[in-house]
Amino acid sequence: MFCDEVLELVEALAAGDLTPDPRVMTHVQSCAGCAAALAAARRVDGLLKQRTAPSAPPQFTTRIMGRIRRDRWRRDQFLDLGFNLTVGVVLLFVLTGFWILLSQSGLGGISHDAANILGSAVSDLMHRATPSLPLYLAASAIVATALGVWWWAEKDA
Amino acid sequence: MQPVHEHELVERCRRGDEGAFQELVNQYKDLVFAIIARTARDASSAEDLAQEVFLRIHRGLPYFRGEARLSTWIYRIVANVCVQEQQGRKPVTRSLDEDSLDRRAAPLGATRELSDLILRDRLEKAIARLPANYRLLVAAHYLQGVRYEDLAEALNLPLGTLKTQLHRAKRQLRRLLETELK
Numbered sequence: 311m312f313c314d315e316v317l318e319l320v321e322a323l324a325a326g327d328l329t330p331d332p333r334v335m336t337h338v339q340s341c342a343g344c345a346a347a348l349a350a351a352r353r354v355d356g357l358l359k360q361r362t363a364p365s366a367p368p369q370f371t372t373r374i375m376g377r378i379r380r381d382r383w384r385r386d387q388f389l390d391l392g393f394n395l396t397v398g399v400v401l402l403f404v405l406t407g408f409w410i411l412l413s414q415s416g417l418g419g420i421s422h423d424a425a426n427i428l429g430s431a432v433s434d435l436m437h438r439a440t441p442s443l444p445l446y447l448a449a450s451a452i453v454a455t456a457l458g459v460w461w462w463a464e465k466d467a
Numbered sequence: 468m469q470p471v472h473e474h475e476l477v478e479r480c481r482r483g484d485e486g487a488f489q490e491l492v493n494q495y496k497d498l499v500f501a502i503i504a505r506t507a508r509d510a511s512s513a514e515d516l517a518q519e520v521f522l523r524i525h526r527g528l529p530y531f532r533g534e535a536r537l538s539t540w541i542y543r544i545v546a547n548v549c550v551q552e553q554q555g556r557k558p559v560t561r562s563l564d565e566d567s568l569d570r571r572a573a574p575l576g577a578t579r580e581l582s583d584l585i586l587r588d589r590l591e592k593a594i595a596r597l598p599a600n601y602r603l604l605v606a607a608h609y610l611q612g613v614r615y616e617d618l619a620e621a622l623n624l625p626l627g628t629l630k631t632q633l634h635r636a637k638r639q640l641r642r643l644l645e646t647e648l649k
Contacts, residue, residue, distance in 0.1 A: 321634035321641070350641050357590050358609045358637070366500040367514060371492050374521045378488070381522060 313337075316344045324351035380464075473537045480528050492521055495541055498610065502542075505606035506549045508595060520548050535620060542613075542621030546603055553599035586644075593643040601636035608633055 316337050322328035338344045439446070479487030499520050504513040523544050531540060594602060607613050619629040 321637045322630070325634070325637070327630055327634075347641070350645070351637065354590075354637055354641050354644065357587065358605060358640075360587075361505070361590075361609060363497070363501040363610055364504040364513075366496040366517065370496055370500070370514065370517070371489060373514075374492055374496075374518050375485070375489055377518055377522060378525050381525070 313341060313344055316341070317347055320344070320348045320351040321355075323348060324355045474533065477528065477531060477533065477537060480525075488525060491524070491537075495538070496521075498538075498613075499541065499545055501610055502545050502603070502606045503549065505594075506599065506602045507552060512552070516548055516552055520544050523548070536617070539617055539621045542607065542617065543623075545607075546622055549603050550599055589644060590640070593640050596643060597636055597639060601632065601639070604629070604633045605636050605640075 316334055319328060319334060323330060323334070338348055476487055476491055480491060496517070500513065500517045503516045503520070507513050507516055520541070524541060527540075527544070531537075594605060597605065604618070607618055608615070615626060615629060618624075619626045622629065624632070
């Protein structure tokens with residue numbers, strides 16, 4: 311056998327994945343280079359077996375369970391948003407259809423008067439609420455700030 | 468096919484049993500972490516990558532059909548995470564002579580323990596120079612209980628091809644460590 315043929319086999323021989331062929335072993339015994347290569351391959355195999363296996367850090371399970379819960383929460387939030395948007399779009403279609411139906415059925419005039427009455431009631435309510443507008447704005451700003459801080463805290467989690 | 472215990476564990480996880488998933492994490496965390504720590508170039512990112520593996524396991528469990536063993540499926544996810552991590556990094560060329568454990572700096576007549584320490588250090592550096600897929604094979608195969616057959620199934624490789632690739636990886640290591648092994 312030639313050296314290059316044997317050298318292709320030394321790793322398999324060293325790992326015990328190949329049954330030693332008598333011709334191969336005869337060549338190894340007579341060739342210093344191939345014998346050294348086989349010894350080196352066995353040494354590499356031994357070193358690899360001795361490598362220590364690093365263990366997971368002590369709090370690994372706790373950290374991964376926390377990450378899983380946050381991931382599940384984010385996915386649920388995404389689903390909720392999708393659901394709410396879908397309901398909103400469907401409602402819009404329904405209202406549009408209802409409005410078209412009203413217009414074409416001649417009830418548009420009645421609904422227009424009803425809208426005017428509702429509009430003046432809302433306007434009256436706004437006039438009554440206006441003195442308290444700065445208070446409402448301040449409360450809205452506080453709520454918006456709290457939501458912003460909560461979003462910022464959660465976004466990197 | 469999965470053993471009965473594995474099948475029950477997967478079913479409990481699918482039903483949203485958090486305790487079952489925690490049990491799964493505890494069962495596989497050391498194996499996953501060891502392969503990742505030995506394969507990833509950057510040891511500091513090993514925990515993040517291991518967490519990514521379990522996150523993918525959690526997301527993928529509803530779609531896991533149970534045709535392969537759970538451990539095989541997990542190895543596959545580990546391999547994908549390692550390969551994707553490697554694709555996101557620039558190649559690093561490291562000399563075996565870096566750092567303070569340079570062989571030339573060792574005093575004449577160094578003790579056997581010091582020689583072994585130097586050789587193990589150079590082995591790690593040599594392994595770091597292997598391609599990512601070879602590093603994964605070397606890391607996974609030399610962990611206790613990871614058989615050729617399990618690895619071949621996880622990586623979708625014929626058994627013969629897997630063994631050939633592993634032998635090539637070790638041949639590269641032998642050549643990189645040629646001086647040290649004489």
